[in-house]
Amino acid sequence: MRVLVLFAHPAQRKSSINLAMADVARRVDDLTFVDLYEEYPRFQINIDREQKRLLDHDVIVFQFPIYWYSTPSLLKEWQDLVLEYGFAYGPQGKLLADKFALISVTTGGRETDYSATGGNNYPLRQFLLPLQQTATLCGMKFLPPFVLHAANHIGTPEAQRHVASYGALLSLITTNQLDLDEAMTRDTIFPADLPIMAEH
Known part of the structure; x- marks a missing residue:
């Protein structure tokens, strides 16, 4: 599986966990890693290049921290410009159909903060x-998100496990060992429970 990681973090000087995850992703074999804020600091997105990247990969990973219950602004701009009618959706826009979308997201709040109570x-x-509906409209398969809550402290054992597991998850995808049907x-x-393909 050809994997593209689109990393979007506007305040990297204040982040340790996302930078550690990005560093792990960069080291995964046969994976394309793109730092959107590094590539487009003035928000001048090269639409043709980004669309080609999408076409060249099977799994698109969006890695970002939750900002005001949504994506960072550059990632929203990327969606607005790159996922064009006639390319990503519409009667003639089926070019992303059957690709996989995976969200790798961190939150400042605890898991219990994200609940009805x-x-x-x-x-x-x-x-x-x-994001899920965007993927669905584009004919993509939306994988369940890879989430780290309370991500402000990389020194915690949970955060360190999460960083290591992120690399493991990406490696499993690139080597076709992730059980995508089970994941869905x-x-x-x-x-702690990555869905790995059973050996036959």
């Missing part, structure tokens, strides 16, 4: 519905 009132998957049945992909 928590401070954010809704589960995290509710906030990701626009889950609400989220947990670092």
Whole structure:
């Protein structure tokens, strides 16, 4: 599987966990890693180049921190410009059909904050519905998100496990060892329980 990671983080000087995850992703064999804020600091997105990247890959990973219950602004700009009518959707726009979309996201809040009784009132998957529907409209298969809550402290054992598991997850995808059918049945992909293909 050809994997493209689109990394979007506007405040990298304040991030350690996402930078550690990005560093792990860069080291995965046979994977294309793109830092959108490094490539497009003035938001002048090269639409043709980005569309070609999408066509050249089977799995598109969007890695970003939750910003005000949504994506960072450059990633939204990327969606608005790159996923054009006639390319990504519409009667003649089926070029992304059957590709996989995977969200790798971090939150500042705890998992309990993302619940009906928590401070954010809704589960995290509710906030990701626009991305899921975008993938569905484009004919893509939306994998459950790979999530780290309370991601402000990379020194915690949970954060360190998450970083290592991110690399493992990407490696499993590139080597066709991730059980995508099993993954699609889950609400989220947990670092401690990656769905690995059974050996025959």
